[in-house]
Amino acid sequence: MRTLVRPTSLAEARAALLDSAGPVAIAGAGTAATWAGALGPVETELSTTGLSGVLTHNPGDMTVSVRAGTPLRELQAAVREHGQHVSFDAARVEEGATVGGLLATGDAGPSALVHGSLRDLVIGTTTLLSDGAVVRSGGHVIKNVAGFDISKLLHGSYGTLGLLVEVVLRLHPVPAAVGTVAVECDLPEAARLAGELLASQLEPTAVEWLSSGRLLVRIDSTEEALPARLDRVVALVGGTPDPVSGDRRPGDDRRSRGWEEHAALTRGTPGEAVLRIGVKPSLLPGLLARLPVGTVTAGLGTGVATVSVPVGEVAAAHAAVHAAGGTSVLRTRPVSGTAVPAWGPPPSAVAVLRAVKQKFDPDSRFGPGRFDPWEIS
Amino acid sequence: MPLDPIARAAITAALPPDEVVDDPVRTRAYECDGLTGYRVRPEMVLIPRDAAGVARAVAACHRNGVPFVARGAGTGLSGGALPVADGVVISVARLNRVLEVDVENRRAVVEPGVTNLEITAAVARHGLYFAPDPSSQQVCTIGGNVAENSGGAHCLKYGFTTNHVYSCEVVLPDGSLVTLGGDTGEQQGPDLRGVFLGSEGTLGITVSVTVKLLRTPETVRTLLADFPSVAAAGDVVSDIVAAGIVPAAVEMMDTLAIEAAEEAVHAGYTVGTPAALVVELDGPIEQCDSEFAQVKEICDRHGCTRLHIAGSPEERAAIWRGRKAAFAAVGRISPDYFVQDGVVPRTRLAEVLQRIAEMGEEAGLRVANVFHAGDGNLHPLVLYSAAKGETERAEHLSGRIAELCVELGGSLSGEHGIGMDKACSMPTMFGEEDLAVMQRVREAFDPTGISNPGKVLPTPRLCGERPGRYRAHPLEEAGVIERL
Numbered sequence: 053m054r055t056l057v058r059p060t061s062l063a064e065a066r067a068a069l070l071d072s073a074g075p076v077a078i079a080g081a082g083t084a085a086t087w088a089g090a091l092g093p094v095e096t097e098l099s100t101t102g103l104s105g106v107l108t109h110n111p112g113d114m115t116v117s118v119r120a121g122t123p124l125r126e127l128q129a130a131v132r133e134h135g136q137h138v139s140f141d142a143a144r145v146e147e148g149a150t151v152g153g154l155l156a157t158g159d160a161g162p163s164a165l166v167h168g169s170l171r172d173l174v175i176g177t178t179t180l181l182s183d184g185a186v187v188r189s190g191g192h193v194i195k196n197v198a199g200f201d202i203s204k205l206l207h208g209s210y211g212t213l214g215l216l217v218e219v220v221l222r223l224h225p226v227p228a229a230v231g232t233v234a235v236e237c238d239l240p241e242a243a244r245l246a247g248e249l250l251a252s253q254l255e256p257t258a259v260e261w262l263s264s265g266r267l268l269v270r271i272d273s274t275e276e277a278l279p280a281r282l283d284r285v286v287a288l289v290g291g292t293p294d295p296v297s298g299d300r301r302p303g304d305d306r307r308s309r310g311w312e313e314h315a316a317l318t319r320g321t322p323g324e325a326v327l328r329i330g331v332k333p334s335l336l337p338g339l340l341a342r343l344p345v346g347t348v349t350a351g352l353g354t355g356v357a358t359v360s361v362p363v364g365e366v367a368a369a370h371a372a373v374h375a376a377g378g379t380s381v382l383r384t385r386p387v388s389g390t391a392v393p394a395w396g397p398p399p400s401a402v403a404v405l406r407a408v409k410q411k412f413d414p415d416s417r418f419g420p421g422r423f424d425p426w427e428i429s
Numbered sequence: 430m431p432l433d434p435i436a437r438a439a440i441t442a443a444l445p446p447d448e449v450v451d452d453p454v455r456t457r458a459y460e461c462d463g464l465t466g467y468r469v470r471p472e473m474v475l476i477p478r479d480a481a482g483v484a485r486a487v488a489a490c491h492r493n494g495v496p497f498v499a500r501g502a503g504t505g506l507s508g509g510a511l512p513v514a515d516g517v518v519i520s521v522a523r524l525n526r527v528l529e530v531d532v533e534n535r536r537a538v539v540e541p542g543v544t545n546l547e548i549t550a551a552v553a554r555h556g557l558y559f560a561p562d563p564s565s566q567q568v569c570t571i572g573g574n575v576a577e578n579s580g581g582a583h584c585l586k587y588g589f590t591t592n593h594v595y596s597c598e599v600v601l602p603d604g605s606l607v608t609l610g611g612d613t614g615e616q617q618g619p620d621l622r623g624v625f626l627g628s629e630g631t632l633g634i635t636v637s638v639t640v641k642l643l644r645t646p647e648t649v650r651t652l653l654a655d656f657p658s659v660a661a662a663g664d665v666v667s668d669i670v671a672a673g674i675v676p677a678a679v680e681m682m683d684t685l686a687i688e689a690a691e692e693a694v695h696a697g698y699t700v701g702t703p704a705a706l707v708v709e710l711d712g713p714i715e716q717c718d719s720e721f722a723q724v725k726e727i728c729d730r731h732g733c734t735r736l737h738i739a740g741s742p743e744e745r746a747a748i749w750r751g752r753k754a755a756f757a758a759v760g761r762i763s764p765d766y767f768v769q770d771g772v773v774p775r776t777r778l779a780e781v782l783q784r785i786a787e788m789g790e791e792a793g794l795r796v797a798n799v800f801h802a803g804d805g806n807l808h809p810l811v812l813y814s815a816a817k818g819e820t821e822r823a824e825h826l827s828g829r830i831a832e833l834c835v836e837l838g839g840s841l842s843g844e845h846g847i848g849m850d851k852a853c854s855m856p857t858m859f860g861e862e863d864l865a866v867m868q869r870v871r872e873a874f875d876p877t878g879i880s881n882p883g884k885v886l887p888t889p890r891l892c893g894e895r896p897g898r899y900r901a902h903p904l905e906e907a908g909v910i911e912r913l
């Protein structure tokens with residue numbers, strides 16, 4: 053029997069934890085429920101959707117604090133009125149993913165090339181541990197080196213270390229003008245063009261190849277400079293400006309048709325498993341050529357790709373990525389059926405991961421199974 | 430308490446003789462870092478040649494329960510590399526090789542003793558550079574930058590060391606060698622690299638770092654602008670930000686700091702002006718031009734009394750020379766000084782400067798201000814004369830300024846770290862429980878507490894059981910629990 057609790061405050065969340073026993077699943081909007089290791093049996097499901105809302109937005113300081121169950125797109129809408137946004141464009145944002153969920157899954161979108169992932173944008177967190185301890189780290193200022201940066205530990209923790217309750221984020225100005233150049237090409241050609249772009253001083257915000265056979269290059273700019281900057285991209289790599297779809301204002305997060313297609317491709321091919329892989333950018337094209345991939349979005353500057361592969365090939369894919377020195381994690385497993393390995397071999401610091409888990413969640417209540425087969429417990 | 434002879438022998442045996450220093454004359458050179466007011470002579474200094482040597486040294490310390498303190502260039506300003514009395518210092522000075530430059534993947538693998546500037550020097554011919562640029566970059570090491578999560582004038586746009594490191598190889602406090610982080614921004618599970626960055630040597634010793642390199646920007650525009658008041662200069666910063674511009678750097682100096690800097694390096698600053706701003710933009714030419722025009726317009730709107738635009742790389746270098754000299758130059762107008770490093774939300778800059786001026790007046794001490802205005806990171810320099818017996822008063826004022834920053838919603842430190850200097854102030858920023866959980870992180874990496882003990886987190890031994898001012902627990906703020 054699984055009990056569902058939906059606290060609306062830190063105090064309620066703490067009481068719910070302390071009043072229950074046994075394993076607990078932390079759930080946000082559920083947009084990444086199938087990511088990483090399959091959740092083992094739990095007695096309590098703790099939903100963060102009641103922990104919602106912007107707490108403080110200081111436009112002059114370009115910082116915002118929110119409760120962790122707030123969908124990022126709601127936060128974006130609130131701060132965009134002031135010409136600001138969180139420089140973060142993972143596809144799940146549009147599906148209603150929460151700030152806490154995006155942080156806990158270490159997600160990132162194409163603009164990670166310049167802005168990094170949420171770990172680079174989070175400046176403070178409040179986290180509830182399974183024994184009822186509450187820890188704040190960081191603060192409300194973008195520059196701060198006081199104390200250990202616990203926010204980083206929660207990044208990629210998949211609900212195994214603690215419940216994020218509040219998150220403070222750094223904001224950036226919404227670029228006044230955004231344009232994308234699309235080039236029809238195959239992956240080896242895209243890799244060559246990306247190499248030229250990244251060696252140039254044109255400063256693209258995102259450089260992604262799509263398995264539909266297109267390279268997308270995004271430029272964030274001032275109004276005045278955009279035409280010239282796009283012209284220079286076209287002069288270097290060819291292609292044409294990618295049309296902005298009708299219902300979107302310039303400055304919106306997914307700015308053109310190409311990026312909508314990109315978001316759709318990250319969801320994979322029905323019936324196949326989706327893997328997120330990261331490898332040195334120069335090794336990515338060769339690695340993808342060796343894998344039996346279906347749909348692909350490949351960050352040619354970041355080395356991060358989201359691909360679909362047949363279920364039976366997941367283990368071999370993990371091994372191939374590992375052999376190239378990279379990282380891989382399962383993102384979508386087919387609904388039922390055979391166990392699909394979520395992770396490749398454990399990182400060299402797995403003993404530290406185990407020790408952190410033991411210190412933060414001594415009774416192993418949070419997120420059983422999420423890091424299987426690494427035995428983080 | 431002197432080092433136990435058995436432990437001493439075991440540690441000595443772990444390394445070749447020329448990597449062990451225990452002659453008191455030579456160990457004296459390691460008794461302090463950049464915060465020279467605190468000195469402790471270490472029992473021994475170990476200077477291994479490679480990562481394996483560091484691992485052997487740490488393992489020997491671990492087996493014998495001997496605390497160790499990692500040391501880079503010793504430029505830290507918070508006593509982070511201050512030795513512990515019954516322990517050893519492990520210097521990474523000999524691990525100073527650039528191991529690999531990977532132009533295609535825009536990264537380099539370097540040993541921890543490589544200086545910040547040597548990284549850029551090694552890659553500049555490929556049009557690449559390492560973005561974090563602490564003012565001490567000619568001498569401070571990348572290992573120290575990782576430990577302190579150092580920033581610099583350009584971190585407003587480009588971020589701190591943590592945003593520019595893919596992975597670190599680390600000798601854990603039990604002597605084992607692990608890699609934290611990986612080849613991309615994607616991490617496998619919790620971001621251990623992220624928590625290690627900025628842990629000030631308390632979680633282990635870095636033995637190599639894979640840093641991210643950036644392509645040098647196409648163009649750089651730098652201006653120096655004078656204003657009739659600090660408040661007017663502050664308004665300019667706010668308006669630049671409100672215009673949606675993220676400058677590469679925005680630095681402010683007040684009258685006293687300008688006076689000192691001019692006296693020292695004659696960089697062309699206006700002596701007597703109440704405030705000066707250095708604003709730098711970089712990027713593609715078209716972008717830079719359109720933003721630079723806006724910045725000039727904003728300066729004019731706020732009554733700029735002199736606008737100097739660097740017309741050549743030499744002029745730009747001069748502007749920065751003035752800014753970077755300000756710290757040391759203060760030595761010309763005052764026999765002694767303390768540097769603070771608090772941060773306030775940018776919108777409270779004018780208020781905090783006003784309060785600092787009042788506090789200085791009350792204490793009868795002068796305070797010069799040089800700071801990173803874009804991100805609210807202050808560097809108040811409290812001027813005093815030890816010979817006149819002003820030390821204690823100055824120290825008190827300096828500590829009060831850091832705590833004031835916390836009161837205004839900021840932080841005790843923007844880049845210099847907590848070390849031992851500010852460990853006892855941590856309870857003004859964090860509650861007991863926050864600190865207790867940070868202690869859990871420390872124990873996960875270092876169960877026996879031998880890696881740089883007494884730094885970052887307050888201990889009763891260091892700080893007394895001083896209840897003092899404290900930070901309310903989140904549940905107290907929510908009205909759930911109370912403290913009677």
Ligand SMILES: Cc1cc2nc3c(=O)[nH]c(=O)nc-3n(C[C@H](O)[C@H](O)[C@H](O)COP(=O)(O)OP(=O)(O)OC[C@H]3O[C@@H](n4cnc5c(N)ncnc54)[C@H](O)[C@@H]3O)c2cc1C
Pocket residue numbers: 462463498499500501502503504505506508509510521541562563564565568569570571572573574575576577578579580581582629630631633634635636756844845881
């Ligand atoms: C004039 C001056 C200007 C400065 N300007 C800036 C500035 O603009 N921005 C800024 O951020 N800082 C600045 N600093 C502070 C200082 O230079 C930085 O903190 C720097 O990163 C320290 O590097 P270091 O090699 O000197 O480290 P050290 O002082 O030797 O050590 C600093 C800390 O790091 C730990 N440590 C050192 N090496 C390692 C290692 N390999 N593994 C694990 N731990 C290690 C030490 O134990 C200690 O806790 C300035 C200092 C001076 C003197």
